Amino acid sequence: MRKTPASRKAAARQQVFDALGTLKIEIPSWGFADTGTRFGKFYQDAAAIDLADKLADAGQVHRLTGCCPTVAVHVLWDFKPGEDPAAVAALAARNGVKIGSINPNLFQDQIYKHGSFANPDPAVRKAALAHTLHSVELGKKTGSRLLSLWLADGINYPGQDNIAARKERVAECLAAVHRKLGPDQLLLLEYKPFEPAFYATDVADWGMSCIHCKKAGKKARVLVDTGHHYTAQNIEQIVAWLLSENMLGGFHFNDRRYADDDLTLGSLDPYQVFRIFNEIHQHAHDNGGRPADIAYMIDQSHNDKPKVEATLQTVANAQELWAKAALVDRDALAHHQKNTAQIDAEELLKTAFFTDVRPLIADWRRANKLPPDPLAAHRASGYEQAAAKDRAARRKALGITQTAGGYA
Ligand code: PSV
Ligand code: MN
Numbered sequence: 001m002r003k004t005p006a007s008r009k010a011a012a013r014q015q016v017f018d019a020l021g022t023l024k025i026e027i028p029s030w031g032f033a034d035t036g037t038r039f040g041k042f043y044q045d046a047a048a049i050d051l052a053d054k055l056a057d058a059g060q061v062h063r064l065t066g067c068c069p070t071v072a073v074h075v076l077w078d079f080k081p082g083e084d085p086a087a088v089a090a091l092a093a094r095n096g097v098k099i100g101s102i103n104p105n106l107f108q109d110q111i112y113k114h115g116s117f118a119n120p121d122p123a124v125r126k127a128a129l130a131h132t133l134h135s136v137e138l139g140k141k142t143g144s145r146l147l148s149l150w151l152a153d154g155i156n157y158p159g160q161d162n163i164a165a166r167k168e169r170v171a172e173c174l175a176a177v178h179r180k181l182g183p184d185q186l187l188l189l190e191y192k193p194f195e196p197a198f199y200a201t202d203v204a205d206w207g208m209s210c211i212h213c214k215k216a217g218k219k220a221r222v223l224v225d226t227g228h229h230y231t232a233q234n235i236e237q238i239v240a241w242l243l244s245e246n247m248l249g250g251f252h253f254n255d256r257r258y259a260d261d262d263l264t265l266g267s268l269d270p271y272q273v274f275r276i277f278n279e280i281h282q283h284a285h286d287n288g289g290r291p292a293d294i295a296y297m298i299d300q301s302h303n304d305k306p307k308v309e310a311t312l313q314t315v316a317n318a319q320e321l322w323a324k325a326a327l328v329d330r331d332a333l334a335h336h337q338k339n340t341a342q343i344d345a346e347e348l349l350k351t352a353f354f355t356d357v358r359p360l361i362a363d364w365r366r367a368n369k370l371p372p373d374p375l376a377a378h379r380a381s382g383y384e385q386a387a388a389k390d391r392a393a394r395r396k397a398l399g400i401t402q403t404a405g406g407y408a
Pocket of ligand 2: 190225252
């Protein structure tokens with residue numbers, strides 16, 4: 001059948017609708033709290049004080065976008081000692097969301113000065129493992145499927161420790177965690193080239209993470225934080241490789257210019273995010289239309305933007321780039337690739353990238369009884385002002401002064 005402009009338009013609309021229907025994005029509880037850099041924090045009256053506030057903010061984002069049903073939690077920051085996980089799950093449900101990935105904290109306690117799973121001191125490794133296994137239990141009790149691990153482990157100076165021995169210590173701990181996972185749980189292992197350690201990070205890149213995951217067992221996958229790469233690195237190639245090995249577990253979305261900058265996804269290099277999404281759509285296409293099981297999560301702590309607004313903006317950016325990548329004409333691309341028609345193949349990607357999908361996304365939102373412009377709806381709702389008033393008053397009553405430094 002010949003394609004007319006009208007049939008092309010209808011097909012594009014359907015492609016965008018289908019793509020948006022499959023994209024769920026997890027939001028991080030820590031994105032709503034007062035966070036900052038190690039040089040300081042810029043406080044906001046509307047910043048969440050506790051987990052109840054964070055879940056309320058997450059609920060607002062999900063109500064407006066319809067695509068953020070789960071909230072990632074950081075155990076140390078979100079769970080009070082002895083807190084009932086079932087009560088936390090119920091609190092999330094009251095806000096219209098669910099508890100998502102559980103993030104153990106293996107970096108803030110003083111004992112982690114020289115690492116957690118890689119630490120030469122067996123007592124520290126034991127403590128790190130106990131905290132992680134507790135996190136696995138929290139996952140089981142809150143109905144969360146994902147344990148999301150980031151090891152801040154590394155060494156600052158050559159000769160400081162035996163690099164290969166550190167690798168084996170990490171492997172042993174990961175295997176021990178893997179053994180305790182429930183049948184539906186997955187372990188995601190994040191990598192980061194540097195920071196906080198600057199000479200040798202123990203899980204510094206996707207290859208190290210992938211080797212660890214393969215050794216740990218069938219329920220371990222690599223987590224790609226888009227901010228954790230060197231400047232020139234080709235992230236979409238890493239994604240394509242991990243997909244082809246069935247080792248891609250999920251993403252932490254953000255954008256970067258220098259290092260782990262926590263900037264809004266797609267704010268600096270939207271074409272890169274598009275190229276990553278293009279590989280994911282390509283993989284699904286090559287796999288008979290079956291998408292890989294990937295957790296899309298945001299990992300951004302905004303120091304200056306209003307936090308709920310920044311989250312809404314990120315979600316909208318992700319949806320736009322995801323929808324654009326869905327518009328790539330896969331059959332034509334395969335044809336051009338077969339003939340090594342470089343210019344035509346590249347132009348196909350550019351055509352999809354430069355398509356303005358915003359009107360179609362607004363239509364999709366209307367069709368799903370969502371506001372066509374979530375950011376505008378949020379601003380009109382007065383949520384931010386009400387939260388600022390309530391939280392400023394509660395801070396005063398609780399004697400919380402927004403002057404202490406620190407991270408998160
Ligand atoms: C580390 O930089 C990281 O990306 C990890 O995912 C942590 O859990 C998170 O940031 C803390 O904000
Ligand atoms: Mn991350």
